[in-house]
Amino acid sequence: MSTPDNDVLLRVDNLVKYFPVKSSGYFQKKEFVHAVDGVSLSVRRGETFGIVGETGSGKSTLGRSIARLYDITAGSITFDGQEISQYSQRRMRPLRRQIQMVFQDPMGSLNPRRRVGSIIGDPFAIHGLATGAERKRRVQELMERVGLNPEHFNRFPAEFSGGQRQRIGVARALAFQPKLIICDEPVSALDVSIQAQVINLLADLQAEFGLTYIFIAHDLSVVRHVSNNVAVMYLGQLTEIAPADDLFTVARHPYTGALLSAVPLPDPDLSERREQIILVGDVPSPIAPPSGCRFHPRCPKAAPVCVSTIPVLEPKLGDKPAHVAACHLPMAQGENLADFHPTIAAAQRVIEGGGLLSGDEAEVSTVAAEALATSDTPQPEGRRQ
């Protein structure tokens, strides 16, 4: 991840996105949700790059930041050789044709008061690419391409099923023939049978148009099926990046291990033999994330070093360079997480310093650690000032 590479379509370096928290008074100290906190990754042309993580891990924010729907707080985004992280919305406009998004909620992402033909025609209208009969022809072409009846262009989104609506969303994203499509949980809202159809459609389109996907999902089996490389995200940071097959056979980060153990197995015997790791506690508040490794309050292998030092993403235990994990105590192959117990007590799992908001952070993390014992949600609000 260092030298420039023609193969690399997108490179993200140390991307940071904080959201200000609405404070109740003017005199309160500003707080921020650390939605994405120092993420680096690179996506090669033509590949599908999966991003997994639980709800609130910042994976959607990461996707939207890459698409520059948000102004990012820090870091750089290099798309096709252009550094776009500081582009104004106006300068981004021509690039919008090359980076498109498919959204999770196929109802929410389609304007309920507009007809499907005009929704799919939007890309042409906004960039003045086609008008009148020409636009209609191209819209109907797109509808046909994604498996919709072109006769239905005069209907409203509510008249379609969930899967069809997602096809409309795909058709709209496809209108520009973009280089990169960021799919933000494109199938999470769909029935399993429909999921397969949409995934196959995406795969066909990738083969036909040479598309590159960033595929954001919380469903590991879907991600494994579609992705070449997978990044695992936890509390705004990447914990592990690996080729899909490697990740699913040799997970190095205990968080990845825990996630994988939650995937249902089709084979009941195998499922029986497998030890499921149930993580304790809730995800800590992203307003004041834990020091060191952000996973340490919930990690079965947590040790003092995890509290004091932020781990770096690097190959562990002789892995190839493509497989990196941010962990001080990576898991060896065949290791069972259930055998481990943290070598630090819950209340001592936090020390001063480290991280970005040292003082406050330590205080809140203590709360988080205490909360672990009582299985209560940490409430950082009101403890300031």
Add this chain to the structure above:
Amino acid sequence: MSSSPEVRGRHAVKPTATAGAGAGTAIMEPSPAAKKIEGRSPWRLALERLRKDRAAKIATGTIVVIVLCALLAPLIASWVGHGPNQLFVDTGLDEEGNPLAPSSTFFFGTDSNGRDLFIRVLYGARISLVVGVLATLISVALGTFFGLVAGYIGGVVDSLIARLIDVVLSIPFLVIAISIAYISHPGFWLVVFVVGVLAFTYPARIVRGQVMSLKEKEYVEAARALGAGPLRIMFIDLLPNVIAQVIVYGSLLIPLAIVSEASLSFLGVGIPPPTADWGSMINDASGYYQAGFWWYLLFPALALLITTLAFNILGDSVRDAMDPRGAGIYE
């Protein structure tokens, strides 16, 4: 839905209006047209619901009659042979110079100047309707624009517009209106302008609130991802989603504008005499009512009451038709 007994009573008559469909009208409604494959827009659905509402029918009928009265006022005047400002000093006043009671010559009687009250009430409808509609158009256009801008752009712009709305709302309407009318010349356009501009706060608030929640929708993000600018998002993506509320609110603003205009005229800062106007007619009559000249006050007041009531009921029905789930503008 609403807790008002009046509204409940109106809904109670609904099933009889759609005889045969029974109590399940709300569920049954789409079925007759469901045979058609053609997709129906939300507008057509609303129109169909409106057609089945008996109160809406009565209100619409009343409004049509009032509009016809206003349009045909010159024709009726020439037929009766009495102009709106014509003084019948000899035939229209008694020996002591007082107004005459309703008769076959003067259907609604005469006023203190010996003018035909019937013709003047008809002509008064023209002012009320035109001011009501024009002022509402102004307030709806201004309100929608400011609401969209404040809600979508947010930040300082939103703060400024929101404070402006607060300021306008915090000063009683009549106080501002009378002040403005005093420092400039009262007249038709001034009334339209004052009533229209001051009422922009209501639609502006509604639209602002709506837009603030709508702009978080994924379709707005999708539009931004496609490269749509703020103007396009505001007017092509968001406007169609607030227009229903705007129309509902606009239909309820018409009676408000009519009453505001009548109030200004009543206070002598509205439409200047001798133009026939319900507000100023009511004001003229107020001194005569105690003395037993009941018709002088009754007919203009009745005209005002019927007009505003009809518009209010229609507006209410429009709201029900546009939003059958009942999550109306009153929350």
